[in-house]
Amino acid sequence: MAHTGSCVCGAVKFTVTEPVTETGACHCGMCRKWSGGVFLGIEVPKGGMIIEGEENLGIYTSSPWAERVFCMTCGSSLFYRVTAPGPLNGQMHVGMGSFDDPSGIKLTGEIYIDRKPDGYAFAGEGRHVMTQAEMEAMFAAPPPEQA
Numbered sequence: 001m002a003h004t005g006s007c008v009c010g011a012v013k014f015t016v017t018e019p020v021t022e023t024g025a026c027h028c029g030m031c032r033k034w035s036g037g038v039f040l041g042i043e044v045p046k047g048g049m050i051i052e053g054e055e056n057l058g059i060y061t062s063s064p065w066a067e068r069v070f071c072m073t074c075g076s077s078l079f080y081r082v083t084a085p086g087p088l089n090g091q092m093h094v095g096m097g098s099f100d101d102p103s104g105i106k107l108t109g110e111i112y113i114d115r116k117p118d119g120y121a122f123a124g125e126g127r128h129v130m131t132q133a134e135m136e137a138m139f140a141a142p143p144p145e146q147a
Contacts, residue, residue, distance in 0.1 A: 035097075
């Protein structure tokens with residue numbers, strides 16, 4: 001079953017052609033600023049999404065290993081894309097809030113867990129978690145500046 005979504009104004013629409021069953025939460029400072037809170041991203045492999053309205057996409061290179069993609073018309077954040085060479089190159093993390101129907105998608109992981117603000121926590125147990133150091137080691141990149 002394909003999942004569809006869009007930006008707020010509808011200038012960019014997408015269809016994820018891969019199965020969608022889980023999401024992960026990112027607590028890094030950049031994702032918090034980009035999304036206005038915790039970023040819930042649906043992992044989509046390279047080539048696993050069809051985009052309509054690509055001419056309306058803006059791209060911001062946010063780190064040595066990734067870029068953030070948004071609608072240039074309404075400003076909606078849409079997805080984070082890995083640019084680092086290697087097996088994750090091209091992988092996208094599409095914002096769960098941009099999906100038309102996110103029902104049935106489970107929260108299975110949290111990254112930058114040591115950067116999570118004290119004011120909130122997700123209910124439930126059994127999620128895979130990674131710290132800032134573990135994430136940065138995965139990309140072998142220098143730590144980003146903290147805001």
